[in-house]
């Protein structure tokens with residue numbers, strides 16, 4: 001009898017141990033395959049979604065920012081030549097926000113206040129409860145769109161702003177083209193649309209360093225540069241404006257050569273007088289994509305030069321430890 005009781009007890013203990021072991025095994029965190037993320041909310045790749053001109057959506061699953069949104073893409077060519085008054089097309093903007101599944105943005109950022117970068121910025125910020133970040137002219141575009149002053153952040157050279165998990169740093173740059181960018185000047189009063197494209201005057205052009213714990217990027221929306229402005233900056237990816245380049249080798253050396261990226265995506269090459277619903281075409285003047293890619297790849301063969309697909313999220317490369325640790329002068 002005693003033997004039987006002991007045998008039964010032993011069996012029960014073994015069974016409990018097996019069940020507990022199996023339960024523990026099921027819960028146990030697995031070692032991730034090398035080089036991949038441990039699955040945790042918001043730990044997927046940071047993605048970039050290109051939306052024509054130099055408009056890009058950056059997001060990581062938790063935070064999202066939109067730089068230079070321009071969904072309206074009006075007026076068409078003749079209207080542009082005659083400075084025909086234009087207003088943000090709110091229906092078109094809402095369509096795109098819905099399509100991109102955006103209901104909130106941490107920031108709407110404007111690289112410079114020309115209409116093909118800034119026309120929609122105030123409306124997008126208002127519709128997405130975002131902060132609007134930009135120069136004095138950009139602030140007036142925000143006010144004209146009905147954005148509360150509390151939601152407008154006026155930036156100067158060197159300003160840093162945290163937007164969700166993205167940290168933005170604004171570096172003074174120059175506009176592309178021999179004229180240095182027209183129309184020029186500070187917009188002095190709230191710019192209430194409709195207004196002619198020439199009312200969108202540029203006071204400052206920014207090259208924007210976007211820092212995220214998992215990747216680092218430079219948004220360089222206009223193809224000019226301030227000599228030495230990018231000294232000490234290192235990034236993984238550059239979004240590089242390619243319209244109206246004056247001197248391509250000098251431009252490449254001042255931007256790509258300085259920041260040593262793994263990838264460069266050419267932006268601001270498409271004809272923005274055509275809507276996004278029609279096939280994109282290069283600007284008829286001021287852009288030569290084949291020549292750009294040929295020269296860029298010859299000069300910097302280790303860098304991947306590409307364009308981005310319209311409206312599709314592309315994963316950005318992960319920050320390289322050595323690169324970020326050796327290149328954070330302000331960290």
Ligand SMILES: [Zn+2]
Nearest residue numbers: 112114181222
């Ligand atoms: Zn411009």
